[in-house]
Amino acid sequence: MRCSSFSPANKRTLNLQETVTTADNWAGRFWARTGCRFDGNGIGPCDTGDCGNKLQCAGAGGVPPVSLAEFTLNGYGGVDYYDLSLVDGFNVPVQVIPLTKSVDPNNKYGCGSATCTAYLNNNCPNELRETNSAGATVGCKSACLAFNTDQYCCRGNFGTPQTCTPSTWSQNYPAYFKNNCPGAYSYAYDDVSSTYTCQDSGYKIIFG
Template sequence: MNMLICLLLVLALAALGEGRTFVFENQRGETIWVGALGNAGVAPPNGGGWEMAAGSSLTLELDDAWAGRFWGRTGCSFDASGSGTCQTGDCGGVLQCNGAGGVPPVTLAEVTLGGYGGNDYYDISLVDGFNIPVTMTPTDVSGGGDHYSCNPATCPANVNAQCPAELQQVVNGAVVACKSACLAFNTDQYCCRGAYGTPDTCQSTTWPTNYPAFFKGLCPDAYSYAYDDVASTFTCSNTGYRITFS
């Protein structure tokens, strides 16, 4: 093996270990506070939370094997020490969530980098309900013939504006989020637990009200309930991602 080939291999291996670039964009026209939570044993980036003014962006480098979730918090107020509250997505009354998840209902952008077969798996989840529109887009590759391969995973609709009254989370007379059926009613069937804890026994078409169909109708690419995998999971590899809150 000549020296040039050896050098190319070294550079390629080095590139594989450089991690992934994640760009966060706030296109909402108002300040949001991003929350971040790593999966078990995985540290959250940037302390697990940060403020983003309207129109701003932030770039982070994540490890090639990072896995976790991001969400946007709204209606927050924090003091100089980082203590405070948020109307949606609150994570224990602190700016930097540092291992705490967001209180539902909240729209989640979920990702597992370098998972099975070396692929990334990513999705937008409304399983815990919805608070603001979110899109997750691969930045270094473009989608192919398969809709779920390297294309944007997105929930662009203002779900709050059409949320059924029984699912609405209201603050000061305004609908700030839309609850999942599980969160609103807490039954085994709506939560896919107990006797309904498998894909065969928990099918939203058999529920008293098919609430996932409401969410799916507005955001076809997003998870609408626990067993909505086939029409919600996207895959890609060797790419960074842009997460846009709108």
């Protein structure tokens, strides 16, 4: 498994346990690729998170479904914003752990650990399953990715927090993700229970 970063200025593959330093106003995302089959020239596909059949993504984003760790450093109010997003689906468990000791005991979103440790592929609804060429389930799509409707994608007439309410859908697909990973985004407007903030901290990102 390799971890990949995506930002306007830095789009490359990270080695296992690699530490990277960024500008204090960096914004971007990290994801994991699985089932990659690269040749000696770094060319080949991945089952999930593929970025153009190349080892080095060179500007391409990961093809969903992928579990995302997202960051906006030194954002509004001079604080860091971070979250886990399953809006486009899930491929592997993911955690973001701040390295600061200044955790707010009264606010789990204040320098708290964002975690999604459940393996959602096992019980993923059949209609959301992403399978590889061997027929094995390698990811769990979001309803938006699977069906691409305005309602499931929170767009058009459903493009506001007031009109995009999964509890009113004929099938509340985001509930599967939220029940298993309460601290992760399960759909586009899941901000209240999914956004973490911290300040002057480093972060440890764990996939798998």
